[in-house]
Amino acid sequence: MTDMTSQATPSPDEKLDSASARRARIMGGVLIALALLVLFGLNVTPGEVATFRLTTPRDAIQVGNLVVPGGPFNMIAAALLAFLGVRQFLRGGAKWTNLSLGIGLAILVMAFLVWATAGKSFSLTGMLQATMVRAVPIALGGLAGVLSERVAVVNIAIEGMLLAGAFTGALIGSLLGGWVGMFAAILVGGGFGMLLAALVVTYRMDQIIAGVVINLFVLGVTSYVSSQVFSEYRHLNNAPTFRAFKIPLLGDIPVIGPMLFNQNLFVYGALILVAISTYYLFHTKNGLRARAVGEHPRAADTLGVDVYRTRYIHVTLGGMVAGFGGAWFTLGSVGRFDENMTNGRGYIGLAAMIFGRWHPVGALSAALIFGFADSIQQKLALLNTPIPSEFLAMAPYIATIIVVAGLIGRSKPPAANGTPYTKE
Amino acid sequence: MSSGPDLKEVNERMRGLMARTTHGRDDFEDLVIVPLFAVVVALIFGALIMLATAVDLPTIGRSFVALAVGSVGSLSAWSETLTASIPLVLAGLGLGLGFRAGLFNIGAEGQLLMGGLAAVVAGFTLAGLPWIIHLPLTLLIGALVGALYAAIAGFLKATTGAHEVISTIMLNLISYRLLDWLLRQPFIQREGRSDPISKDVPPSAELPRILDFIDVNLRLHAGIFVMLAAVAFVYWMLFRSKIGFAFRASGENPDAANYAGMNAAFIIVLAMGTAGALAGLAGATQVTGVLGRASPGFSAGIGFDAIAVALLGRSHPVGILFAGILFGALEAGGRQMQVSAGVSIDLIGIIQALIIIFIAAPLLVRAIFPWGFRKRTKRVGDA
Numbered sequence: 137m138t139d140m141t142s143q144a145t146p147s148p149d150e151k152l153d154s155a156s157a158r159r160a161r162i163m164g165g166v167l168i169a170l171a172l173l174v175l176f177g178l179n180v181t182p183g184e185v186a187t188f189r190l191t192t193p194r195d196a197i198q199v200g201n202l203v204v205p206g207g208p209f210n211m212i213a214a215a216l217l218a219f220l221g222v223r224q225f226l227r228g229g230a231k232w233t234n235l236s237l238g239i240g241l242a243i244l245v246m247a248f249l250v251w252a253t254a255g256k257s258f259s260l261t262g263m264l265q266a267t268m269v270r271a272v273p274i275a276l277g278g279l280a281g282v283l284s285e286r287v288a289v290v291n292i293a294i295e296g297m298l299l300a301g302a303f304t305g306a307l308i309g310s311l312l313g314g315w316v317g318m319f320a321a322i323l324v325g326g327g328f329g330m331l332l333a334a335l336v337v338t339y340r341m342d343q344i345i346a347g348v349v350i351n352l353f354v355l356g357v358t359s360y361v362s363s364q365v366f367s368e369y370r371h372l373n374n375a376p377t378f379r380a381f382k383i384p385l386l387g388d389i390p391v392i393g394p395m396l397f398n399q400n401l402f403v404y405g406a407l408i409l410v411a412i413s414t415y416y417l418f419h420t421k422n423g424l425r426a427r428a429v430g431e432h433p434r435a436a437d438t439l440g441v442d443v444y445r446t447r448y449i450h451v452t453l454g455g456m457v458a459g460f461g462g463a464w465f466t467l468g469s470v471g472r473f474d475e476n477m478t479n480g481r482g483y484i485g486l487a488a489m490i491f492g493r494w495h496p497v498g499a500l501s502a503a504l505i506f507g508f509a510d511s512i513q514q515k516l517a518l519l520n521t522p523i524p525s526e527f528l529a530m531a532p533y534i535a536t537i538i539v540v541a542g543l544i545g546r547s548k549p550p551a552a553n554g555t556p557y558t559k560e
Numbered sequence: 561m562s563s564g565p566d567l568k569e570v571n572e573r574m575r576g577l578m579a580r581t582t583h584g585r586d587d588f589e590d591l592v593i594v595p596l597f598a599v600v601v602a603l604i605f606g607a608l609i610m611l612a613t614a615v616d617l618p619t620i621g622r623s624f625v626a627l628a629v630g631s632v633g634s635l636s637a638w639s640e641t642l643t644a645s646i647p648l649v650l651a652g653l654g655l656g657l658g659f660r661a662g663l664f665n666i667g668a669e670g671q672l673l674m675g676g677l678a679a680v681v682a683g684f685t686l687a688g689l690p691w692i693i694h695l696p697l698t699l700l701i702g703a704l705v706g707a708l709y710a711a712i713a714g715f716l717k718a719t720t721g722a723h724e725v726i727s728t729i730m731l732n733l734i735s736y737r738l739l740d741w742l743l744r745q746p747f748i749q750r751e752g753r754s755d756p757i758s759k760d761v762p763p764s765a766e767l768p769r770i771l772d773f774i775d776v777n778l779r780l781h782a783g784i785f786v787m788l789a790a791v792a793f794v795y796w797m798l799f800r801s802k803i804g805f806a807f808r809a810s811g812e813n814p815d816a817a818n819y820a821g822m823n824a825a826f827i828i829v830l831a832m833g834t835a836g837a838l839a840g841l842a843g844a845t846q847v848t849g850v851l852g853r854a855s856p857g858f859s860a861g862i863g864f865d866a867i868a869v870a871l872l873g874r875s876h877p878v879g880i881l882f883a884g885i886l887f888g889a890l891e892a893g894g895r896q897m898q899v900s901a902g903v904s905i906d907l908i909g910i911i912q913a914l915i916i917i918f919i920a921a922p923l924l925v926r927a928i929f930p931w932g933f934r935k936r937t938k939r940v941g942d943a
Contacts, residue, residue, distance in 0.1 A: 335921055335924075340921075341917075341920050341924075342920060344725060345920045346917075346920070346921075348666070348867065349913055349916050349917050352867075352913035353910060353914065356907075356910035356911075356913050357910055359904075359906040359909065360609070360613070360904050360910055363904040364615075364906070479733075480733050483729045490723075524741050526737040526740050529737050530733075533733045534734065536730050537726075537727050537730045540716075540722040540727060541716045541720040
């Protein structure tokens with residue numbers, strides 16, 4: 137039961153079919169319910185329009201605002217949802233279930249935004265920029281997960297590695313400057329990666345327990361030091377932060393510019409790391425060997441790949457990526473460490489990895505969705521919607537559950553995921 | 561696994577599961593020596609960490625004295641230790657039962673919060689009933705709500721395969737927000753307060769303090785009997801009942817359990833539900849026995865400490881009882897340590913994490929203390 141997704145029982149084919157058909161019907165029902173929700177729950181006062189600002193007055197290139205008539209838009213959204221739902225309900229195959237669900241959720245989000253913005257104006261570009269920023273730790277956490285799960289080590293410890301990176305970034309950054317802090321965070325993250333590898337590869341500890349324990353340990357140490365030391369010596373917890381810098385020309389493109397080309401080091405770093413690891417895992421010899429270790433360690437071993445060494449290296453690399461992602465919390469935003477400041481982002485990163493089907497680009501895309509959910513709740517607080525802020529704050533977590541529950545049926549982990557390997 | 565009859569692989573997998581979920585009943589070393597060494601090594605590491613954060617030697621000495629005095633040094637220390645251990649043991653029993661069924665439930669914290677809040681609400685809405693009905697009903701409602709909250713994760717796992725580690729963690733995070741919101745609702749919020757705090761539990765739903773005839777300040781309450789009853793019940797359920805056998809079978813080998821005609825989905829939901837009921841009961845005893853009301857974060861991490869308790873107790877009810885008392889002692893002693901030596905109670909969290917590392921990786925303990933163990937013939941997968 138240690139692997140992330142395997143069902144408790146392997147079902148025969150017919151059983152699977154009926155299960156997926158049932159799932160399709162359930163999704164159809166959900167979509168119809170969403171249509172009713174949009175129709176009756178998100179009704180806009182007639183005549184009100186939602187104004188989405190695309191540029192700020194300071195931008196070099198100006199684009200007009202996007203003005204959407206609230207009432208008609210949500211009518212159409214409800215109709216589309218109802219169509220998808222009925223179609224899914226009547227003759228949905230497994231093939232279309234996820235696509236319909238994805239489109240349906242996108243329509244729901246649009247309708248929701250229009251409803252919340254009706255009669256007001258809202259900076260769409262600002263929200264997209266925040267989405268990118270908030271996706272960074274999740275994407276890096278997900279990437280760390282991809283690196284270690286591709287060699288069949290389940291990494292629940294991402295949360296702890298992020299927290300360790302955040303803490304080290306704040307402490308070393310305060311003492312020796314931002315760059316040193318960042319490298320120290322990477323090293324400490326790598327250290328915890330190596331510790332995880334040692335516990336599960338050499339000492340064959342249960343992988344999930346090892347991860348949970350590392351999380352508890354890091355939480356304990358960082359909370360202890362911050363209440364024992366930081367509260368007394370405040371200068372130890374006051375690191376410089378990396379500011380956003382604009383890439384010339386590209387940064388001036390409306391909407392995309394601020395989102396992709398006017399960010400800080402961590403956003404660029406995350407994008408570059410995703411690109412590098414995609415190339416590494418799927419287009420190099422060592423990447424192929426790593427994946428072989430994740431799929432069939434015994435075969436890889438027979439062909440001369442050192443399974444233990446490969447696992448050590450990749451879990452450590454994953455730890456380094458997570459350490460870099462952790463530094464985002466302090467060096468990339470506020471410069472100050474707070475107890476448990478990662479607040480479950482590591483686990484969301486894990487969900488992003490599953491959603492992204494153990495692929496770096498997939499993990500990044502999933503992280504963007506979570507980042508969107510995260511930023512939407514922050515921005516909506518400014519719009520004074522009647523929805524309590526607590527419920528908006530739940531949005532990313534509920535999204536995670538939906539993703540893990542809704543899409544797990546189709547994504548497949550590396551075959552040997554979670555199982556220890558004993559050399560003969 | 562279905563690809564080929566690779567018996568060796570199946571065996572290895574099973575042994576991995578057993579290592580985490582079962583105990584060798586006659587294995588004195590695994591049950592006594594490993595935990596003992598784990599605690600000692602963790603305490604030594606704790607001292608090293610204090611040294612590393614510039615705590616001077618006399619203070620370290622004083623903090624260990626405070627830890628001992630505050631946990632077992634007096635009647636009131638014992639009372640505090642046992643009071644702290646009640647919710648830990650209850651929630652730990654639920655988690656241990658889940659581990660036995662192959663479910664790694666991290667969600668005790670959220671189940672405990674929801675169960676505790678439900679008990680508070682039941683407490684003040686049903687005020688006026690005689691205590692003999694009111695108190696059990698309050699506890700029961702707490703357990704029920706905890707069970708329902710946990711069953712969400714069980715249901716998702718059974719129907720869609722959503723991994724319980726992720727879904728229970730998300731349910732924890734959701735429960736914090738939900739609690740904050742519920743505590744502001746006029747129905748629950750105390751009259752005349754603007755901060756999120758619930759109304760008080762009326763005396764007829766409170767667990768009575770059992771040592772107040774000696775000293776009114778002793779906080780030990782009747783929840784200890786609930787705890788002991790739960791230990792007996794879980795023991796009976798796991799080792800004497802049919803459903804407990806199904807739990808253990810599906811935890812140790814889901815495929816075999818399935819072929820034997822056990823309904824895997826039903827077992828998952830039921831095991832999660834039972835675990836949640838025990839966590840909810842932990843929350844209910846905490847609010848009716850100690851706190852008297854619900855406030856944001858009233859669970860204070862008990863649900864996470866209970867994971868450590870269940871692991872330390874090797875998922876065995878009696879083991880969990882002793883592990884819970886040990887963790888209760890660390891908790892009570894840690895408070896004393898913070899007051900009289902000025903060392904942050906967060907140190908206890910580190911010590912607890914270290915204890916589990918050493919417990920869960922016996923090979924590591926054997927590597928540190930080679931003389932503590934009989935020489936063994938080397939076996940493959942001996943973990």
